[in-house]
Amino acid sequence: MPSPPPADRSAAQPPPRGAVDALISRTRRLRGDMDAVRREAPSDGADPEARWQRALCDLALRQLADVDAHLAQLRDGPPPLPTDRAPAAGPRAPARPSSGGPLLGRVGSAEWDLLTDRAAWSDELYRILGRDPAAPALTLDELPSLVHEDDRARLTTTVTDCLIDARPIDGEFRVLRPDGAERTVHMMGEPVLDADGSTVSMWAVFRDVSEVRRQRRTVRETRDSLHRRRRLAQTEHRVAVELREAVLPPWRGPLRLPRKGPGALDLAARCLPSSAGAPVGGGWYDALELPDGETLLSVGELTGHGVTATSGAAMLLGAVRGMAVTGAPPGELLGRLNQLLDASLAQPALGGALCCRYRPATRTLSWARAGHPAPLLFRDGTGRALEAPDGVLLGATSGASYGAAEEPLRPGDLLLLHTGGLVPRQPGPRGTRRLLGLAERFGAARDAQSCVRAVVEEFGGTERQDDACVLVARVVG
Structure with a gap:
């Protein structure tokens, strides 16, 4: 005025x-x-x-x-x-x-x-x-x-x-x-x-x-809320990564199982992280020499992200190892795993898993799956997916039963086990065909580690919302 x-x-x-x-x-x-x-x-x-x-x-x-x-x-x-x-x-x-x-x-x-x-x-x-x-x-x-x-x-x-x-x-x-x-x-x-x-x-x-x-004030409060949420997300991401690193097998280079005797497997594995900014998922891979001389191979993933998913995956992986040590065959093992998932997690969750027992004396693979991609077998420069037995996702229904299958292997055969996020934009048959397209490179590879490196070169740069696990096992003699 x-x-x-x-x-x-x-x-x-x-x-x-x-x-x-x-x-x-x-x-x-x-x-x-x-x-x-x-x-x-x-x-x-x-x-x-x-x-x-x-x-x-x-x-x-x-x-x-x-x-x-x-x-x-x-x-x-x-x-x-x-x-x-x-x-x-x-x-x-x-x-x-x-x-x-x-x-x-x-x-x-x-x-x-x-x-x-x-x-x-x-x-x-x-x-x-x-x-x-x-x-x-x-x-x-x-x-x-x-x-x-x-x-x-x-x-x-x-x-x-x-x-x-x-x-x-x-x-x-x-x-x-x-x-x-x-x-x-x-x-x-x-x-x-x-x-x-x-x-x-x-x-x-x-x-x-x-x-x-x-x-x-609204801008300031929402900004502070956003900062708190981001700090919480960063903390949860760090904890989830540390938990996953603690649960996955400690070996990072090539591994031979069983350590003695004929028919051993040359093993290598890798976990491909999700794209930048995406939360940590509940995937795992594992290879374990059992008391009876057989070798346990498993890969799997639990739905969800963050600490909840990684802690749930840790629980499942621990159960797989414990039940495999008792001698449970793959189909029975998945059935018990389904009961455990149904009874143990506070929030409903689904999981996919693939469990294999390899007998080196006869070079035989016994395996079962729970809503998971079947193993891929590469032999003489070609590849194919093994014929999969029935098996619903873990946590999908109570009292589910899981069938099992056996596959005789030969020296030089190569098995590829992976989680669904490896080829995220081409799931199902299209993704399988892309993986089978690596047969020529696998045939020229010196060892399992070289095969994993070929997978990473082909799919490592792919944008993905979930982690992806890949496990390669080659019969060496």
């Missing part, structure tokens, strides 16, 4: 109208572009990141609307100055600034005449403060009674500095309305000096910034 200018400077003139009009046009175009971005922003209230994006868009629109309204006031220039500073019926109320649209905080104004001790408030200021327009305007001494008790001392200091030291007022204060509502008001003002440099009055503009502050 304008007031008599200080005596030591002339009244400011408004800037050229055309320049301000150009700024208004640019601001409105920017508002339109920002509104389009806001409409495209996610509106999922349950997602902290979506709430944060939405809140930022709302805040930016509110501030652009504020700029637009203030530029319009700048273009139109100040209202006429009051001609009578202190009429008999009371001081003339300062001209009311535009209250703005729904996105712009309402603006009111006031002036306090120190010579007559009279105050004049605009109608909008009465509405902002929730006071009866028929009531007299409060004096500077009475003004702190409207302010939150924690802000009163700061308001008093600000007003005193303005009146005594001619410092401009620029601060925010919480106002308690008679209806009990709390509003945040931004107050800006200056002293008005006479020709001798003495303060004769003080004027101020009050803007209700409660909604803007609420939007900023």
Whole structure:
């Protein structure tokens, strides 16, 4: 709200109208572009990141609307100055600034005449403060009674500095309305000096910034929530990775099982991680020499991600090893594993698994599967999938039974066991055909480790949402 200018400077003139009009046009175009971005922003209230994006868009629109309204006031220039500073019926109320649209905080104004001790408030200021327009305007001494008790001392200091030291007022204060509502008001003002440099009055503009502050608080809270969720996700990812590393077999190079005798298997394996940013899955691979001289081969994966999936996979892998040591054949082993999954996990989960027992004395592979891809057998430069017995996913139904199959092997044969994520975009027969296409490279490979390297070269760069495990076993004699 304008007031008599200080005596030591002339009244400011408004800037050229055309320049301000150009700024208004640019601001409105920017508002339109920002509104389009806001409409495209996610509106999922349950997602902290979506709430944060939405809140930022709302805040930016509110501030652009504020700029637009203030530029319009700048273009139109100040209202006429009051001609009578202190009429008999009371001081003339300062001209009311535009209250703005729904996105712009309402603006009111006031002036306090120190010579007559009279105050004049605009109608909008009465509405902002929730006071009866028929009531007299409060004096500077009475003004702190409207302010939150924690802000009163700061308001008093600000007003005193303005009146005594001619410092401009620029601060925010919480106002308690008679209806009990709390509003945040931004107050800006200056002293008005006479020709001798003495303060004769003080004027101020009050803007209700409660909604803007609420939007900023929403942005801050959703940002903090998003940061907490990301830190939690990072911690869970680290724990899941460490748990998986602890559970998987400690060997990373080639392995020969059984360690003595004919018909041994040359073994190598690898876990291909999911794409950057994807959570850790519940996949595993394993090779274990059993007390009876046979060798256990297994791969599997549990649905889900994170610590829940990796801890569940650790439980299943431990059960596979324990039951295999007791001599349980593959079909019986999977049946017990199904019962364990059904009874042990608090949340329902499904799992796929492939269990094989290799007898080196007869070079025979006995195997069973639970909703898992069958082993691939490569021999003499060609490959094929072994004919799979029946077997539903682990956890799909209680009391499920699992069939078993046997396959005689020869020296030089190569078995490839893998989880479903190895060829993520081509599951089923198409993925199997791609794997079988490696037969020529496998035939030229020197050992199982070279075969695993060929698989990694072919599929390691594939974008995948889940980890993938691959286990290669070659009969060496």
